Structure formats: structure tokens, C-alpha cells
Amino acid sequence: xxxxxxxxxxxxxxxxxxxxxxxxxxxxxxxxxxxxxxxxxxxxxxxxxxxxxxxxxxxxxxxxxxxxxxxxxxxxxxxxxxxxxxxxxxxxxxxxxxxxxxxxxxxxxxxxxxxxxxxxxxxxxxxxxxxxxxxxxxxxxxxxxxxxxxxxxxxxxxxxxxxxxxxxxxxxxxxxxxxxxxxxxxxxxxxxxxxxxxxxxxxxxxxxxxxxxxxxxxxxxxxxxxxxxxxxxxxxxxxxxxxxxxxxxxxxxxxxxxxxxxxxxxxxxxxxxxxxxxxxxxxxxxxxxxxxxxxxxxxxxxxxxxxxxxxxxxxxxxxxxxxxxxxxxxxxxxxxxxxxxxxxxxxxxxxxxxxxxxxxxxxxxxxxxxxxxxxxxxxxxxxxxxxxxxxxxxxxxxxxxxxxxxxxxxxxxxxxxxxxxxxxxxxxxxxxxxxxxxxxxxxxxxxxxxxxxxxxxxxxxxxxxxxxxxxxxxxxxxxxxxxxxxxxxxxxxxxxxxxxxxxxxxxxxxxxxxxxxxxxxxxxxxxxxxxxxxxxxxxxxxxxxxxxxxxxxxxxxxxxxxxxxxxxxxxxxxxxxxxxxxxxxxxxxxxxxxxxxxxxxxxxxxxxxxxxxxxxxxxxxxxxxxxxxxxxxxxxxxxxxxxxxxxxxxxxxxxxxxxxxxxxxxxxx
Amino acid sequence: xxxxxxxxxxxxxxxxxxxxxxxxxxxxxxxxxxxxxxxxxxxxxxxxxxxxxxxxxxxxxxxxxxxxxxxxxxxxxxxxxxxxxxxxxxxxxxxxxxxxxxxxxxxxxxxxxxxxxxxxxxxxxxxxxxxxxxxxxxxxxxxxxxxxxxxxxxxxxxxxxxxxxxxxxx
Numbered sequence: 001x002x003x004x005x006x007x008x009x010x011x012x013x014x015x016x017x018x019x020x021x022x023x024x025x026x027x028x029x030x031x032x033x034x035x036x037x038x039x040x041x042x043x044x045x046x047x048x049x050x051x052x053x054x055x056x057x058x059x060x061x062x063x064x065x066x067x068x069x070x071x072x073x074x075x076x077x078x079x080x081x082x083x084x085x086x087x088x089x090x091x092x093x094x095x096x097x098x099x100x101x102x103x104x105x106x107x108x109x110x111x112x113x114x115x116x117x118x119x120x121x122x123x124x125x126x127x128x129x130x131x132x133x134x135x136x137x138x139x140x141x142x143x144x145x146x147x148x149x150x151x152x153x154x155x156x157x158x159x160x161x162x163x164x165x166x167x168x169x170x171x172x173x174x175x176x177x178x179x180x181x182x183x184x185x186x187x188x189x190x191x192x193x194x195x196x197x198x199x200x201x202x203x204x205x206x207x208x209x210x211x212x213x214x215x216x217x218x219x220x221x222x223x224x225x226x227x228x229x230x231x232x233x234x235x236x237x238x239x240x241x242x243x244x245x246x247x248x249x250x251x252x253x254x255x256x257x258x259x260x261x262x263x264x265x266x267x268x269x270x271x272x273x274x275x276x277x278x279x280x281x282x283x284x285x286x287x288x289x290x291x292x293x294x295x296x297x298x299x300x301x302x303x304x305x306x307x308x309x310x311x312x313x314x315x316x317x318x319x320x321x322x323x324x325x326x327x328x329x330x331x332x333x334x335x336x337x338x339x340x341x342x343x344x345x346x347x348x349x350x351x352x353x354x355x356x357x358x359x360x361x362x363x364x365x366x367x368x369x370x371x372x373x374x375x376x377x378x379x380x381x382x383x384x385x386x387x388x389x390x391x392x393x394x395x396x397x398x399x400x401x402x403x404x405x406x407x408x409x410x411x412x413x414x415x416x417x418x419x420x421x422x423x424x425x426x427x428x429x430x431x432x433x434x435x436x437x438x439x440x441x442x443x444x445x446x447x448x449x450x451x452x453x454x455x456x457x458x459x460x461x462x463x464x465x466x467x468x469x470x471x472x473x474x475x476x477x478x479x480x481x482x483x484x485x486x487x488x489x490x491x492x493x494x495x496x497x498x499x500x501x502x503x504x505x506x507x508x509x510x511x512x513x514x515x516x517x518x519x520x521x522x523x524x525x526x527x528x529x530x531x532x533x534x535x536x537x538x539x540x541x542x543x544x545x546x547x548x549x550x551x552x553x554x555x556x557x558x559x560x561x562x563x564x565x566x567x568x569x570x571x572x573x574x575x576x577x578x579x580x581x582x583x584x585x586x587x588x589x590x591x592x593x594x595x596x597x598x599x600x601x602x603x604x605x606x607x608x609x610x611x612x613x614x615x616x617x618x619x620x621x622x623x624x625x626x627x628x629x630x631x632x633x634x635x636x637x638x639x640x641x642x643x644x645x646x647x648x649x650x651x652x653x654x655x656x657x658x659x660x661x662x663x664x665x666x667x668x669x
Numbered sequence: 670x671x672x673x674x675x676x677x678x679x680x681x682x683x684x685x686x687x688x689x690x691x692x693x694x695x696x697x698x699x700x701x702x703x704x705x706x707x708x709x710x711x712x713x714x715x716x717x718x719x720x721x722x723x724x725x726x727x728x729x730x731x732x733x734x735x736x737x738x739x740x741x742x743x744x745x746x747x748x749x750x751x752x753x754x755x756x757x758x759x760x761x762x763x764x765x766x767x768x769x770x771x772x773x774x775x776x777x778x779x780x781x782x783x784x785x786x787x788x789x790x791x792x793x794x795x796x797x798x799x800x801x802x803x804x805x806x807x808x809x810x811x812x813x814x815x816x817x818x819x820x821x822x823x824x825x826x827x828x829x830x831x832x833x834x835x836x837x838x839x
Contacts, residue, residue, distance in 0.1 A: 589721075
């Protein structure tokens, strides 16, 4: 029966990408001098499983390259080759090429053959160079390994093997079916009769299979028990000592230091600890994002229904309906918990973005001739997937800036009494309902006077005695940030306005603190999720609108004398010493106002796109968390409206996009 | 069975001839009777209060909450210039699935579901430039009743409807 492999291909691509990430981060740690065997093992494993997968799907280019990687890594692991910067560079480069190959395989594009040949050549030349043992290994790497006369298999199941539904006897009998075998049983793990637990596996076997089958055939037999056993498969007659390195199947502890003579069974009992640790990671399942989103939608509906019930139940007599009301209270709590749990599903550790930076910083530092150390903290902090995807580009920009402009050249650093190697810190943490991401450097800091001079030159409005933070906010203005002169001197760059715009679009804010000669720290505050918003509900006539709480500066009652007109039509509201444009929300959205003589209108001062506007509303209804719904899925975009939400009584309320409203105001003017 | 003689491609007659009979949900707007393909209909609901949308054409009444989804509401009487009818107990909304969107139309009342065979079908009338018949696929004759069959998908996704962004309509 033919098995349709195509449905496994997607999984292969996904897992390979993860494998590449593991390899990359592992290599970067190697580069920083962490020469831990377990670390190399992890890299090796990633390369190995990619090789296996690529082999089954017929991606020969990937198989070829990963094989070279394996050979090199194996030599590093066995201590036959020093871990040089050169080798790590080559390995990192091959990770890039593998990424390209994966992409090409996935989209069916042509493979960049020169790039592949170049990296293969580079790896081979490293394999060929230094170290006598390397030569045969390289030879083996280039040609596919010849099938040996047979295999020496050492198979020791972990005690819990039976619990996984596997039976070693079945595997052994299949092994026998491949050809003539001789078996040794290892009884050393057998406890005394009194202590014998019949549900545990205590035996181990050493099988000598005398049949010229491919290694993969033998490995396949054990594929169901990967991770549940200690397994070593070695060629029975090795053509050259180093040519056929022992390959660990799924279990790092199974691999000995270097290919040994066939008869030398790998003595690894005492190395079992890491194997146990490796089995510990939490299990997880892959779920399509659309399924999670559907779940979140359903819970959103449940929350709305629950709010409706609650509103209705408020009218009931608490004495007569005590049980019903208790039940509703319980429902309230459960719904809230459920909502929180479901939102948690979409949360991902911020490490998904952070993990790409070590590589980027390393490359950038190399290019600029600087020495940079990247310190990351709080990688485990969780954030909504949507936010994570959108925060990535701004962070890349900020870190590039920090390396490029923030940090000085090594000589300058020494001259100013600093350590040659500059430090960039990247941290994430929860603060209240927000996540705070900080990008800091210990470089030269911002030049306040230059920014101020530049801003004056451009005629930007500024307070009389601008505070540091006022001044630093100038670099987020488009006119200033694009000015090359300031960029080079102040050390902050092109496109900071774009960074700020992206952050603000996410409902976040960005701040700078800097001290000359000591460095700069940029703080980004973001909401935990895009799906829920803290809003202030305001009423105009019969309609209710939601103003995002983040943009609300204050709200106040309008007194008669506070409104001035300009040219008879434009209205300004006097707020203390400022005059703000006053915009009637009712007029802007074409809502009929019910005349209310008894109450004075209320102005909500909002800030969007750097300008302040007063919105005239009839009433403040309250503050609440609202679930953001898209208006565009069934309708189209409306200027000044960012989305809609459903109120407790089931009605729809529009969420106001203050930036859009004020832009509309500016265009109309 | 009626034998169709090379009907114009794409006309309702051609579609009907191909599928033998199809069912239409019929509804009234003023004194006229209309029909839409039943397969486009998701559900029928009573009229609910809508939330008005700023900057929308007069026939888009606003949006409603349909079990968590925000659905725009179109008053077909206003769209077809049939005068503004009062909203009363029999006023209903037909929730339609067109082009992966959910929209809801307000009609005076829903009549029934009628199966139309090829021989009950007449081509869309020609009024010259006096009237726009682009969204009419044909006329269905059921005994004494005359059904105006609407191409609801074309109508809802047309740029002039203002339901979709201009570039998305094409």
C-alpha cells in the first residue's frame, strides 16, 4: 500500500524550520564559548532529523548538505576538531543555505545551485583541513556511505517501554527477518526476583545482523521506540575508523565519544541523566491558528451572552430567584476564567522575536567592526501572537539603530574609559495589563543640544523649557528623523517615525531615556492582546461609541464661555491655557442629537497622531473592556472607525479611531 | 419536459435548464414580488435595532450583531426606490451569504420558497435606458404571480452598493 507522503510534508517543513532555529541559537552559544557536549548534540540532532525527513521526501540537496553538517558536528562533538570561529561561521552560513533550500523545496522554486556548491565546498574544505582523522571523514561525507557487511545493534529499552505499547520482541523478530543474526541478552539491568516489576523492561540486547541492508532499514525498525530506548547502530565492519560515525537515533546519550571499533559496545549507562532530562519537556500539539481564532470568537460570543443575562437578571427579585442568581454569578466567574484561558492559547513567548536578534547583532557587529554583546532577559514573557508578529519589525529597527549608531567603535569606547565590547540589552516583562519591552545600549547616548537645534531649525513647536523626554520625542517626528546629519551625530535613525507609528497602531507607546556618554534606553509598552481593548463608552444621542482608553487624556464638562469660534464656524475649546479644536462626535458620525437641556455637553480630550482634539459627547457611560470585532469582514473600512464591539445588551457600538478622526479633521481644514 | 433551445450563456434560463429546477426564496417589496436563490440565504430574522454607520448611503441602515458577527443591514426598498415603508411586525431581515460575506437585507415580508422549472422562466425584460436591469436575471412565472429574480451576489458586490471597498469590488 502506498502511503501518501504529501500530507506529512507540511509538518516536515515546519519542524525543519524549528530545527534550523535550534541549530542557529545553538551555534551562537557555541560561538560565545559554551562548548557543552549536550549543546552540540542538540545541533546534531536537529541536523540529523532534517536529514532523515529530507531523505524520505526526496529533497536530495538538503540531505547532502545536512550530511556534511553532521560529519563536521560529529567531529566537534568527539573533540577531534576544535570549535573555531571559522567553522561556526561556515555552519551558520549553511543554516542560511538550508533555509533557502527549504523555501525552494516548499515553493517548488529553483535551488540556488552556486550557493549550495559554495557552502558544500566550504564545509568540505574545513573537513579536509586540520586534523588527520578528518580526511577519511570528508571522503565519506562526499560519497554516500557504502553498505557494510552488517550491523551491530545495541538496544536497551527504558523501563517504561511497555507502557508505550511497544514490545521489544516484535522489533527483534523483525530484525531477525532481515538476515542471520546472533543475539546477546544483557541481564545486568535485571533486579532481584523480589524487586522485579513485571510491567517494566529490564533487559537489553546486542544483535549482530549479518545482512547488507541500509542503515535506514535498521533504524526504521526502531522508529516507534525512539526516545524510549538507548540505541546504538554501528556497522559491523567499518571501512575506515572515522568514516562511519555512530549515529544516535533520537537519544543523545546513546552516542559515544567518536566512532569506536565495532565490538566495543558503547558504555553509556552512566550517561542516562541527560536522556531523562530530554524526555521531560512539556508535550504540545500543533493546532491551526484558524481553529484557535474560531474558539476565541465563540468564547467572545459566550461573554456577550453572559453579559446580556447578567443585565436581564438585575431586574429580578433577589429573594425569589436566589438560586438562579447564584447560578448566574457562577456563570460569570466561569466565563471570565474560560476567556482568560482561551486568550492564553494565542499567547506566545516573546522569544519568538528575540531569538532572531543574536544572529542579527553578530552579523551587524561583524560588518561594522564593532564588538557587541547582546543580553536578553524575559524571553518567556507571553504576548498575543498578533502583537508578536507586528512588533518584530520595529524591534529590528531599534536594535539595528542601537548597534549602528548607539554603540561607539571599540577605540572610542576605550578612549572614553568603557569596555571595548558594547552591550545591548533586550528585555521583556509584564507590568499591569501591559508588556514592556526595553532596548538599551551603553553607547554614546543622544545629543540633546543637536536635536534641539535641529528641531528649532525646522521650526517645530516646543515648550519654553523642554524636558529631556520632550526633546527626545522629536526624533520620532518624520522631518527630523530623516535628516542625515542629525542621524549620524545623535545616533538615532531613519524611520523612527515609522517605528512609533507601528507601536501606536498596536495601541502601545514608546519612550526614550538617554544620558550622554552612558547610553540610551527605549521603552515600548504594548497591550497584551489586540482582541480586547480598554475603552471608555460615551453616548451621543441614542448611540454609544467606544473611545480607546489609551488615547483619552481627560474629560471635562464644557462651560458656556469655554467655546470660542474661529471665522464663525471652527470651534475651539479653552482647556486651561490651551485652545483645542472641538469636534462634535454627533456631527462627525451623523448622529441625531436628542436635545438635552438639563445636562451640559462633555468634552473628552483625546490625543491621536500627536495632536490633541476635544470630542464633544452627550454623556460618559462608563469604562469597560470590549472585544474588538472587525467591521471590514462584512463591510468596508470607515474613516474614523477602527472596529466595532458588542455591548452588554447585544447592540453594536463603533470603536473610534482617533488618529483617523483627527486626520479627517486635518484634511478638511 | 421542456427542451431549451440554446439559451444565452449565463442567463438564469441556462442555469435552470442545466439543473432542471431550482428553489427561490420569494419576498415582497411594496407591491412587487422578488426571488433570490435559496442557496444564498443563511437565515431569516425579525427586524432588530441597528447601529447606524457614519458616511454610509441612505439604504445601508447600519449594522447588527448576529451572534457575534457584525453584519451590515441594507433596506432593499430604499435601494430600489420603492419608497420608505414603515417598520412593523412583519418586517423581516433575510441574512444572505454572498461572496464569503454575510449581509442582511430588509424586506416587507417573506412569502415562501418556490421551485421554478425552465419553462416557468422568462428572460429579463428590456427597458432600454429607462431602467437598470443589470441585477435581474429573469422573471419567474408561477400561475398568476410574477417573480423578479435577483442576482443578489452581483448586486451586493457591485461598487455602487458601497458595501465593499471600491478596489475589492472588481
